[in-house]
Amino acid sequence: MTSALAKTTEVTCENCHLDKLCIPKGLNRADIGELKLLVNRNNIRQKGEAIYHAGSPFRGIMALRSGTAKLLAIDGAGNQTIVDFLLPGELLGFDGIATQLHNCTAIALETVNFCHLSSQRVDELTTHNPGIQQILLQRSCEQFDDKVQKMLLSRRTAEAKVAAFILHISERLKARGYSELEFRLSMSREDIGNHLGITHETVSRVVHAFQSLELIEIKAKQLKIRDKKKLFSVYEE
Amino acid sequence: MTSALAKTTEVTCENCHLDKLCIPKGLNRADIGELKLLVNRNNIRQKGEAIYHAGSPFRGIMALRSGTAKLLAIDGAGNQTIVDFLLPGELLGFDGIATQLHNCTAIALETVNFCHLSSQRVDELTTHNPGIQQILLQRSCEQFDDKVQKMLLSRRTAEAKVAAFILHISERLKARGYSELEFRLSMSREDIGNHLGITHETVSRVVHAFQSLELIEIKAKQLKIRDKKKLFSVYEE
DNA sequence: CGACGCTTTGAGGAGATTCAAGACACGTGG
DNA sequence: CCACGTGTCTTGAATCTCCTCAAAGCGTCG
Numbered sequence: 001m002t003s004a005l006a007k008t009t010e011v012t013c014e015n016c017h018l019d020k021l022c023i024p025k026g027l028n029r030a031d032i033g034e035l036k037l038l039v040n041r042n043n044i045r046q047k048g049e050a051i052y053h054a055g056s057p058f059r060g061i062m063a064l065r066s067g068t069a070k071l072l073a074i075d076g077a078g079n080q081t082i083v084d085f086l087l088p089g090e091l092l093g094f095d096g097i098a099t100q101l102h103n104c105t106a107i108a109l110e111t112v113n114f115c116h117l118s119s120q121r122v123d124e125l126t127t128h129n130p131g132i133q134q135i136l137l138q139r140s141c142e143q144f145d146d147k148v149q150k151m152l153l154s155r156r157t158a159e160a161k162v163a164a165f166i167l168h169i170s171e172r173l174k175a176r177g178y179s180e181l182e183f184r185l186s187m188s189r190e191d192i193g194n195h196l197g198i199t200h201e202t203v204s205r206v207v208h209a210f211q212s213l214e215l216i217e218i219k220a221k222q223l224k225i226r227d228k229k230k231l232f233s234v235y236e237e
Numbered sequence: 238m239t240s241a242l243a244k245t246t247e248v249t250c251e252n253c254h255l256d257k258l259c260i261p262k263g264l265n266r267a268d269i270g271e272l273k274l275l276v277n278r279n280n281i282r283q284k285g286e287a288i289y290h291a292g293s294p295f296r297g298i299m300a301l302r303s304g305t306a307k308l309l310a311i312d313g314a315g316n317q318t319i320v321d322f323l324l325p326g327e328l329l330g331f332d333g334i335a336t337q338l339h340n341c342t343a344i345a346l347e348t349v350n351f352c353h354l355s356s357q358r359v360d361e362l363t364t365h366n367p368g369i370q371q372i373l374l375q376r377s378c379e380q381f382d383d384k385v386q387k388m389l390l391s392r393r394t395a396e397a398k399v400a401a402f403i404l405h406i407s408e409r410l411k412a413r414g415y416s417e418l419e420f421r422l423s424m425s426r427e428d429i430g431n432h433l434g435i436t437h438e439t440v441s442r443v444v445h446a447f448q449s450l451e452l453i454e455i456k457a458k459q460l461k462i463r464d465k466k467k468l469f470s471v472y473e474e
Numbered sequence: 475c476g477a478c479g480c481t482t483t484g485a486g487g488a489g490a491t492t493c494a495a496g497a498c499a500c501g502t503g504g
Numbered sequence: 505c506c507a508c509g510t511g512t513c514t515t516g517a518a519t520c521t522c523c524t525c526a527a528a529g530c531g532t533c534g
Contacts, residue, residue, distance in 0.1 A: 073385045073386075073388065073389055075386075075389040076473050077473055077474060079389065079392065079393075081388050081389045081391075081392060083385050083388055094378050094381055095378070095381065095382060095385065097374060097375060097378040098375050098376075098378040098379040098381075098382050099382070103382050103385055104385065126367050126368070126370075126371045127367055130363050130364055130367050130370060131363070133363075133367060133370055133371065133374065134363045134370065136374055137334060137370065137373055137374045137377060138334060138335050139335075140374060140377045140378055140381060141331050141332070141334040141335040141377050142335040143381050144331055144332065144335075144377060144380050144381055144384065145332060145335050145336070145340050147381065147384035147385075147387075147388070148310045148320050148332065148340055148341065148384075149310075149312075150384075150388070151310065151318050151320055151384070151387070152310055152312040152316065152318045154318075154391050154434045155316065155318065155434050197391045197392050236313050236314055237314060
């Protein structure tokens with residue numbers, strides 16, 4: 001809410017530290033220059049607030065600059081499933097492109113700051129800037145690839161799921177320049193379980209078992225990976 | 238193999254009966270005209286043959302004209318998961334766009350005839366035809382939406398999964414002009430179970446239970462839906 | 475400090491898997 | 505056309521993993 005902290009050097013796509021992850025990845029300099037003019041920056045949501053709701057008109061593509069969020073889908077009977085967790089530099093909004101209505105609800109897990117490419121801008125790109133549009137196609141297909149990986153997990157044991165979850169978060173944080181071995185899980189056990197298709201009690205038990213085996217150290221939401229190799233073997237085997 | 242049955246009127250995108258499902262859906266007449274020039278038609282694969290392999294270079298986007306196929310992913314430990322079944326009019330190949338290497342293997346479940354938009358053509362579209370490219374983005378996002386639905390299913394009982402599977406196939410066949418209540422399942426119980434995350438024995442038991450409840454009639458691969466409403470309620474509740 | 479939500483831990487039970495055996499269907503060759 | 509063999513499908517029984525329900529512990533925030 002308080003935007004009194006305006007910096008002298010404004011952050012744009014051209015000097016954003018997330019340029020290797022966000023839309024600019026793979027984009028030429030001219031297109032990045034155009035992109036920065038199209039993007040609306042410094043949108044804020046507090047913990048628990050929605051970025052968009054399922055059923056609402058396509059809001060465009062958003063990119064997290066800081067904070068984390070969850071993407072959830074709801075079926076006819078009201079069951080909620082967490083489709084994805086979003087880390088800084090990751091894009092959301094693709095669930096609204098096909099039908100022009102959002103299929104999922106995006107909710108901040110902590111205060112988030114995000115950039116916004118409005119649906120109108122996205123439409124304009126169709127004719128104006130094939131370069132950026134190609135990037136969107138690529139990113140959308142990345143999300144598809146990601147879901148394929150998730151399907152491969154669904155047949156595995158609770159142990160394998162939790163191990164994969166921890167390793168996946170670790171990899172993504174590493175790519176963002178954060179510590180890959182020690183970090184804070186912004187989501188609840190309930191959320192983790194929901195995402196993995198197990199109960200929060202099972203998450204708790206597995207996490208405790210991993211701690212006993214000295215694969216990890218966990219206290220509340222703070223996690224430290226002690227033996228990445230062994231943790232990986234739980235997932236792999 | 239025998240293409241001796243060449244028709245006098247050749248089928249193109251402009252007069253294909255699948256135009257309401259395939260790439261042309263939502264495309265203007267001029268773009269369809271261009272599309273037909275880019276597409277390579279009448280590619281054939283026999284049952285069990287691959288259309289493309291995981292790890293191979295991106296082959297482009299393909300559209301089934303007849304026959305069915307399965308799309309499968311393999312993890313590090315060699316576990317295979319069937320990501321999707323493909324019906325006539327459905328597109329495949331998106332698993333190769335993000336990395337330019339196919340993430341999945343596509344295999345014919347029976348003789349298939351498909352159209353092919355080569356990777357080179359797909360790349361050309363980036364600069365030449367933003368209209369077709371936009372359609373690809375939309376289709377890619379549809380696949381994403383589809384995976385979200387699948388995630389919602391993963392927490393459900395074996396009954397709900399099988400009911401949803403039958404109803405989903407039924408819907409898609411209906412959209413293609415086939416009977417929605419009576420059809421042949423081209424995939425094995427093993428394949429169905431793999432796709433749904435249950436064993437083939439469980440598929441068999443559930444299918445038998447549905448038959449006892451008079452929701453369906455099934456003999457080998459031939460399926461008849463007797464009570465769609467009740468079947469839907471198994472899925473919904 | 476107290477209340478609330480989140481997390482942990484335990485015991486019992488349900489659903490799905492595994493293993494095993496038999497039935498059936500399909501294609502091949504006699 | 506029928507016999508045969510192979511692979512698919514069905515069915516059963518025992519087992520196991522994970523879930524459900526319940527209660528207690530911990531942390532956090534007003």
